[in-house]
Amino acid sequence: MAAQPRTNSKKERRQENEKLILAAAEKVFSEAGFGGATMQLIADMAGLPKANLHYYFPTKESLYRQVVENIFQFWLQAADVFDDADDPAEGIGAYIDAKMEISRRHPSGSKVWATEVMHRAPVIQDYLETTLMEWTEGRAAIINRWIAEGRMDPVDPDHLLYMLWATTQHYADFSHQIETLNGGKPLDDAQWEAAKASIKRIILKGIGVTE
Amino acid sequence: MAAQPRTNSKKERRQENEKLILAAAEKVFSEAGFGGATMQLIADMAGLPKANLHYYFPTKESLYRQVVENIFQFWLQAADVFDDADDPAEGIGAYIDAKMEISRRHPSGSKVWATEVMHRAPVIQDYLETTLMEWTEGRAAIINRWIAEGRMDPVDPDHLLYMLWATTQHYADFSHQIETLNGGKPLDDAQWEAAKASIKRIILKGIGVTE
DNA sequence: ACGGTTCCTGACCGTATGGTCAAATTCACG
DNA sequence: CGTGAATTTGACCATACGGTCAGGAACCGT
CATH class of the missing domain: 1.10.10.60 (Homeodomain-like)
Incomplete structure (x- = not known):
């Protein structure tokens, strides 16, 4: 027994x-x-x-803090694909794929992060100001280099990054809304592929990158 | 006295x-x-x-419900610009402008809506299933008509709508993160204009619409 | 095998919160 | 005015929650 x-x-x-x-x-x-x-x-x-x-x-707060920190580390690590490419089509395309994969596999984490930020980041404000700021500046520099090299249109790197974050995380944060609009069923494999393809197609074409 | x-x-x-x-x-x-x-x-x-x-x-819940319903009605009404145009550039462009304006003027409402949906829409599920579903189908039909008329690329209307929602609402829901990355200052007039221009430029070009 | 450390947990506590209520006040209207 | 309805509010209540604690169980190194 x-x-x-x-x-x-x-x-x-x-x-x-x-x-x-x-x-x-x-x-x-x-x-x-x-x-x-x-x-x-x-x-x-x-x-x-x-x-x-x-x-x-x-405390409840220490548990919550650990959860949020783990999510952030996980995202940072997954964002490496951005650096492992020197081609905008490859770099941004792979980044979209990676973030969509996270949205699909770890929607809870994305939601916790979104809520935390919406509530003015009471426990991870320091991360925003340091790590995220540095990461963003580094990626903006890469984008600006691609622009200077004439490999993509001259778009504002910050707003492009926001668009990438928003669009990909939307599939996690608003998964319930998407599911409802999808007839109450979660997106299936083919629909996730279609989502990824749509996003990549529109954004890459939108910034003047032809694969 | x-x-x-x-x-x-x-x-x-x-x-x-x-x-x-x-x-x-x-x-x-x-x-x-x-x-x-x-x-x-x-x-x-x-x-x-x-x-x-x-x-x-x-009850607290009845108050909350009223808040969420008001937000939804406000959004619906503001979305009329989509219908008042028969040109994709004008319709989608105006829709982006309108939603960005709401994100700027009513960020709280957007956040409440986002939280509600993330928590599986406990109080407004019926709205998702009826009003939002109908609205979405109607707009998808318009987009499909534009596609059939050869006025834009053949993209999936649902994923395009998600991208529009995600990108514009991001500026409200994640305003704190954006503000932090902007050196602790809210976006000023010029930056909001730049954001709108960036989004419209990338998305409109991305779906093959030349203004 | 044994002493010390770590781990586990039921019972408990103080507080904060949503909600109630009855008495008092203000108002509409004949 | 006067009367009943609508409104306002301080005091109060029951509950649920985060957190504590003491005593015991399990485990580890020697």
Whole structure:
């Protein structure tokens, strides 16, 4: 009548539980917002007693902070495709693909990020001002170089980046609206491919890049 | 020592108070989310006692519902520019202008809507399924007609609409992020014009419309 | 095997919040 | 005016929530 296999060592269990809690928290925060989420709900979803959550994460805010930071790191890492290309069609195209893939696979994270920013970024304002600012400036420089080399139209890099973020993240943040307009069904494989193709086609053509 | 002019009739006061409460509620909901918002905060911002709010709006949810419905009606009305044109450049261009103007003037409403949809539209699901669905189908039909007439590239109308919504609403929903990346200052007049121009330029060119 | 550390958890607490209510005030209207 | 309806509001209540804590269980190194 052993409840669980209990095969894990203490350190393994710690990592495992933290991952479990963070995953549950991401989902609950994304569905209810910070204020609407309750530690009890997260605990239930993680299958742990509430008091145990407070052992790993002393406060609700510290748990939330960890969730948001993880999302940000994940995005940053996935954005490397932008640098691994020196061709606008390849760089921006791959970036769109990567961000769309994240929107599809990790919609909760995107929603948490969106909510956090909409609420004036109370816990990750420093990230916006440092890491994100630097990243944006670096990518703007790359775009400006492409423009100077005549490989694309002279568009404002900031507004182009906003358009890329907005369009791709929309498929995660507004997935419920899209699903409703799609007859209540989530986009299927073909529809996701069509979405990616549409976005790439319009934006790449729009900035004067011919593949 | 008269506290207030008190010049208003009873019906005027009712309308006035409701407007006051709804405006305060929109702001508080947009900044804190439904769960994070408190009736006390809304009451303070409206300059009324909390109990008075419950006289006009029996529950927090009914107040919230009214806020969201107002936003939706406002958007619908502003979207008429789409129909008043039979040229894609004019129709879509004017639609972008109109939605950007709303993003600039009513960012709170956009944020409330975004949060509501992200949380799976608990109170306005019926609107998504009826009014929004019909509106979307109607606009998709117009776009398809333009395509059939050879006035723009054959793009998927749904994904084009999503791109329009995403890009324009991004300037409201993520205004804080944009402001931070803009050195902590809100976009000024020229920057808003540049944003509109960038979006119109890229999208219109992207769908093969030459003005 | 044993001492110390880490981990787990049920029971509990203080507070904040949505909502109620009844008494008081203001107003519309005959 | 006078009377009833609408409005206003301070005081109050029940509940739900974040967080605490003490005692016990599990585990680790030696």
